Amino acid sequence: MSRLRRMPRQQPAASRPVRRRSYDQFCASARALDSVGDRWTLLIVRELLAGPRRYTDLHADLPGVSTDVLASRLKDMEQGGLAVRRKLPPPAAASVYELTERGHGLLPVLAALAEWGAPALTERRPTDAVRAHWFALPLLRALTGLTREGVLEVRLGEGEFHVRTGRGAAVGSEGEPYGFGPAPRPDARITLDAELCLELGRGDVTLAEVVKDGRIEVAGDGPLAAELRGE
Amino acid sequence: MSRLRRMPRQQPAASRPVRRRSYDQFCASARALDSVGDRWTLLIVRELLAGPRRYTDLHADLPGVSTDVLASRLKDMEQGGLAVRRKLPPPAAASVYELTERGHGLLPVLAALAEWGAPALTERRPTDAVRAHWFALPLLRALTGLTREGVLEVRLGEGEFHVRTGRGAAVGSEGEPYGFGPAPRPDARITLDAELCLELGRGDVTLAEVVKDGRIEVAGDGPLAAELRGE
């Protein structure tokens, strides 16, 4: 009576053309998710939006990703035209991954995700990793009102990063909208803590308010620093 | 010499608290992906953005999703506060899933994905499924310039849907930005083909151009129809 149940539930699936998994929908969002919907892919993009990086550094800033998955995603991203692998000039003898223009086009997607996810970013769980440049997207949102073009260095307790302000931060501009570490020649510098970055990104407080409060410290003497101080 | 290699590669993983898989990063984008980064989740959201739907209808419009995964995602979305299950009034004896306000907040994410994915949506592969309302996001992008509030019914070869125009389509407005099928009392109606929807969404052509060309047909006599015709 139960022998019949063992019958061929599934064809051996032979000769299927090993198609990469796709949603197979004629829909723009579905096509986008075919490219960036796999686990870790968008977080790798988030990393590369801050500038070219080496494999090992990517692995270090993405705790939890396994080496083979990272290698596989980078390969997929190369094949998909999102990133390229570039050899550094001779003395370095290393190679870095960097986004193509198509890859940079994902900034609005990451920004929308960050904006939506910000309210859920209240408690910092003990298992959570943190990197300073992860706060660049929330902060960029709070700086969209700035008119002066320039590079702003940001110092957090967790580390440093820098962002481009003014139209230079707009989508489609050459260069990264934000980057790791200190800037080569910043036009201004601010010091604040990560929590304040998030509040600014959520719009809970305005830039002008926290400058007055002293919760944010502005250094520099150029026009960008002046605008940050409120003239 | 090779006996040592068989040693415990992995702890039995006992007593791990069965944590739902999270990226464990104190980052807004990562938190967002903890909620909506699983396979199919954002496409379910895309469906529900068009209005409440029953389980079976969702399954029908998401070819390829297995029944258990769909049930599991819907449960996750309920638990995550993205959607609720609501019983229909007695005669229907069915229940529908609908987005919460938090869930509706994902519209900008889907819109950004659709915008980024649009250039990749050139050839329609023979394996691709199609639904009319999947073209609502690209079309909405082309209609952001409209000032008149109202409901616009859209007729494609593949079926019908309707979109809200004017400030009513803005994020945070009550009601869905777009919906399945014909509208109850549309303020205007347009007829075009899916390809044109995509061209409009990509910005390859403007609304005014295609109205003049006759590639788009505008029906109705209210102010919205007039604005669509270019006064």
Add this chain to the structure above:
DNA sequence: CGGCATCCGTGACGATACTG
């Protein structure tokens, strides 16, 4: 019949070890 639950085969994922 709608709304799942169960079972199974395959593939993706995560951790670790190993190699050029």
Add this chain to the structure above:
DNA sequence: CAGTATCGTCACGGATGCCG
């Protein structure tokens, strides 16, 4: 340093069964 190899586990997709 930058991956590849290997392995255990879990997620996914497909088919089917159950239950109100």
